[in-house]
Amino acid sequence: MTGGGDSRGPITDPAGVAALLRFSRQRGFAGVAADSTPGFSGKKADGRRAQDDDAGLIRSAQERLHAHALRPEGGRRALILVLQGRDASGKGGIIRHLSGAVGPHGLQTWAFGVPTEEEAAHHFLWRIQRRVPAWGRIAAFDRSQYEDILAVRMHGLAPRSVWEGRYDTIIDFENGLAASGVDVVKVMLTVSQEEQAERLRERITRPDKAWKHAASDLADRRRWHEYTQAFEDVLVRTDSDASPWYVVPSDRKWYARWAVGRILLHHLESMDLDWPAADFDPMAAEAELDAATALIACD
Amino acid sequence: MTGGGDSRGPITDPAGVAALLRFSRQRGFAGVAADSTPGFSGKKADGRRAQDDDAGLIRSAQERLHAHALRPEGGRRALILVLQGRDASGKGGIIRHLSGAVGPHGLQTWAFGVPTEEEAAHHFLWRIQRRVPAWGRIAAFDRSQYEDILAVRMHGLAPRSVWEGRYDTIIDFENGLAASGVDVVKVMLTVSQEEQAERLRERITRPDKAWKHAASDLADRRRWHEYTQAFEDVLVRTDSDASPWYVVPSDRKWYARWAVGRILLHHLESMDLDWPAADFDPMAAEAELDAATALIACD
Incomplete structure (x- = not known):
């Protein structure tokens, strides 16, 4: 422990955090400790402050x-942030945090639950493709195209041959996006058995959380290890440099929020975009502003 | 000045803040001082803390x-928060703040700018009607149906007889929503000439703000008093107890964010909704959770 007031320990830069959390085949999904805080040495209060700074x-x-x-000559870019993870792993809280930072115009959020009748009447990427963000925007996907592998596999909604084929279909889809200027950044949250139990128990016992309880969450929890395997398969088969996966420890909500923010920051910074030069004459515009001010006073 | 650490002065309750800011024909729009902070006696740092608490x-x-x-027997309610105001009055910041509080699932945001080709090919309420929120949701409208009076009037986009008729059309529309369970809460921000000048100047002179600059903002500023009159007319003709207007002083961004939050809180609290009782047996669900936990350990 060092003495002194404001020190919060070294903060790892966005690229460093992203490197630490990038999915690794050696370590796998199960090899990431859900209660760890890679790249952050402070405590909860420090994490909150770092979140605010970010x-x-x-x-x-x-x-x-x-x-x-906005510029016709500008390199047109957009970004999709995919969030996946077990029930109660904290996807919603992360999105709320990012939305408070960026605002809803900049960050559009789409949740992909059980397909609606209209969605189910289309090929599986249809509902995803229509949510690809416009240039200059970020879209956060609360669950995603990966549900069409994960949920379908786990609940036996289609034969193996169907969801097996989707790994490649999704890779092709994401490669096409990346080539067109839309980055796809994928985050798999990992929560421990103990922490998930605590969060699900809250939903059962607290009157203000009961509306979040779903019996299916408990049924899914029984199949913990099967889900682990399904996540491993998705990560191994769909991680790429063009559309990378990150595994983010989520037992500490403040850490997961900070870490996903840093990953997002890393990808935005990697686009290496400067502020475009003004497309107007600032001196003339200021003169016009002053003229307007003088005019109002005379009315 | 009182001494002591954390005191932030008395905080007015949501109903009290709403009452103070409710549009009044006596005072009018122009009668609300843009740099005032009705219902809040603290300073900026206190305001920020109060915002976080809220x-x-x-x-x-x-x-x-x-x-x-979510309950079939539940009273089905939703809420639309309309935000109007001059350029640079701070609509975006307020929405960002609320979105950070509620999350994008609960607060959907729609900006109504110059109508798109598709929108312009429909009657003026078409684009508004399709953004009415689902039960249980809040929609924030960044500009709204009122642009079809304000912008049309100010820019001469249609004859007076057209936009004059829209006051009543909008009242009927809003009454229909209120009768169906969708509250429409309307906020008109008021910013002073001096503060607007400062904010527009920043957009002209700062490289990171230049993208927000629009020459039309300066042209609109020249017509300050005409806009004031147009706002007065909207407020007088469309304020009602079913769909009330509030005039929120916005020279201090922290105050406007806090005040709009309190107004929203007041309307949500007025719905007088309790947490619905759990539709499952908590003891059985907890037993199932524990059984799942035991099962995972055996695998």
């Missing part, structure tokens, strides 16, 4: 992305 | 709304 950076990076998209 | 309350109130909507 909110401004993330917002500014999204605005640069947007400002570029 | 975030949890707003979120909880929205979750109660949502929990009710």
